[in-house]
Amino acid sequence: MIDVKVLRQDPDRVRVSQRARGESESLVDDLIKADEARRNAIARFEELRAEQKALGRQVAQTKGEDRTALLSRTKELADMVKKAEAAQNEISIAFDQMLRQVGNLVFDDVPPGGEEDYVVLETIGTPRDFAAEGFQPKDHLELGQLLGAIDVERGAKVSGSRFYYLTGQGAELELALINLAMSTAIANGFVPFIAPALVKPHAMEGTGFLGQAGQDVYHLEEDDLYLVGTAEVPLAAYHADEILDADTLPRRYVGFSPSYRREAGSHGKDTRGIFRVHWFDKVEMFVFCVPEESPTEHQSLLQWQKDFVTALAIPFQVLELAAGDLGLSAARKYDLYGWTPSQDRYREITSTSNCTDFQARRLNIRARFDRGTAPVATLNGTLCAMTRTIIMILENHQQADGSVTIPEALRPYLGGREALTPL
Numbered sequence: 001m002i003d004v005k006v007l008r009q010d011p012d013r014v015r016v017s018q019r020a021r022g023e024s025e026s027l028v029d030d031l032i033k034a035d036e037a038r039r040n041a042i043a044r045f046e047e048l049r050a051e052q053k054a055l056g057r058q059v060a061q062t063k064g065e066d067r068t069a070l071l072s073r074t075k076e077l078a079d080m081v082k083k084a085e086a087a088q089n090e091i092s093i094a095f096d097q098m099l100r101q102v103g104n105l106v107f108d109d110v111p112p113g114g115e116e117d118y119v120v121l122e123t124i125g126t127p128r129d130f131a132a133e134g135f136q137p138k139d140h141l142e143l144g145q146l147l148g149a150i151d152v153e154r155g156a157k158v159s160g161s162r163f164y165y166l167t168g169q170g171a172e173l174e175l176a177l178i179n180l181a182m183s184t185a186i187a188n189g190f191v192p193f194i195a196p197a198l199v200k201p202h203a204m205e206g207t208g209f210l211g212q213a214g215q216d217v218y219h220l221e222e223d224d225l226y227l228v229g230t231a232e233v234p235l236a237a238y239h240a241d242e243i244l245d246a247d248t249l250p251r252r253y254v255g256f257s258p259s260y261r262r263e264a265g266s267h268g269k270d271t272r273g274i275f276r277v278h279w280f281d282k283v284e285m286f287v288f289c290v291p292e293e294s295p296t297e298h299q300s301l302l303q304w305q306k307d308f309v310t311a312l313a314i315p316f317q318v319l320e321l322a323a324g325d326l327g328l329s330a331a332r333k334y335d336l337y338g339w340t341p342s343q344d345r346y347r348e349i350t351s352t353s354n355c356t357d358f359q360a361r362r363l364n365i366r367a368r369f370d371r372g373t374a375p376v377a378t379l380n381g382t383l384c385a386m387t388r389t390i391i392m393i394l395e396n397h398q399q400a401d402g403s404v405t406i407p408e409a410l411r412p413y414l415g416g417r418e419a420l421t422p423l
Contacts, residue, residue, distance in 0.1 A: 002102055002361075019112070031095070037095075045081070104328065105331060120319055139343075140342065141273035143394045169421075177390070180410055189252055193238075195256070200225065201224060206363040208328040216264050230259050244366070245367065250288060251289075253285070254383065256283050280386055284380060289377050289379070291375070302318070302381070309350070314389075318336055335348050336350045339392070349389060357374075359378045406420060
């Protein structure tokens with residue numbers, strides 16, 4: 001959540017951020033009123049509590065009729081204190097719930113607007129000219145079927161629409177990608193994690209995935225557990241309610257986990273193949289750092305993503321997202337869009353977000369700095385989302401005979417093979 005001090009001292013900054021996101025500015029005014037009511041309720045409770053304590057000391061030193069009168073006032077005060085405490089708690093809970101509706105404060109230079117306002121920062125690599133090579137490129141599903149690598153029909157039979165099997169060479173390709181991604185991250189100083197895919201509500205809510213993104217989350221009601229949509233959630237919550245040593249920052253973790261998404265609202269979109277599915281595996285980078293260093297860490301995450309996609313020889317673009325499409329927790333977000341030959345356009349393949357101290361406040365993750373104990377900053381970045389990366393490897397490296405050339409970076413993880421071949 002945002003710092004309450006900013007709300008009190010610079011409410012216009014919060015209004016500007018809300019406006020850029022396309023969210024309610026009136027919520028800021030409501031919060032200011034609620035904060036004042038909360039502070040008044042706290043002051044009233046503390047005033048009555050102080051009087052109660054002072055009266056208690058007087059009772060111990062008083063006798064006779066005066067003691068009887070004091071005891072009567074003590075009883076009256078006890079009831080008032082109880083009611084004041086309940087009122088304080090109720091108002092504080094309501095304020096906290098309102099405050100959690102406010103998204104992270106976006107950086108001033110983040111473009112306002114929505115998807116049409118994304119800014120292309122870079123274009124790296126050149127898409128192949130398949131016409132010049134003399135053949136029409138196949139899409140990933142046709143290639144996957146030729147290779148015996150993807151089976152969506154049996155995925156639907158067993159689990160429903162937007163599920164799939166990776167089989168044979170497809171399964172080998174994912175395992176190779178996992179190993180390449182984890183090895184690359186470890187070489188860059190990340191600590192590897194195998195993260196749980198089921199988390200408690202505080203972890204999901206703390207990372208900001210139960211608000212505007214709540215419709216895409218799977219909830220196991222009987223156990224009150226959530227299936228994660230990204231390893232960002234268990235990695236972020238790993239240090240919940242802890243105070244870290246500032247000298248250990250930045251802490252860079254890389255986690256592998258399955259990711260589950262309901263894809264609510266995507267009816268009719270990307271129904272063919274494995275581009276938009278309910279489950280996929282992912283390797284996710286996560287960083288805890290000093291808040292002032294978060295912009296630098298963000299650029300590092302972006303560079304590691306660029307290096308990884310470049311190593312797979314996939315042409316791509318780097319985009320900065322507009323404020324209206326940022327998740328609740330992100331103050332800035334970059335996407336990498338990889339070239340998809342069958343669609344003749346770039347499609348999202350990875351993303352990285354700077355969440356500043358927003359998630360850390362919600363999860364109560366702090367560090368001991370010279371200035372005192374304060375929240376850290378958190379950042380996340382997908383190094384490899386398996387299904388979309390597989391799509392782009394198959395389509396960009398396909399040959400006329402249906403085989404797929406394996407990028408050199410992946411070959412050591414596939415026994416030195418140079419190509420995937422049709423069955």
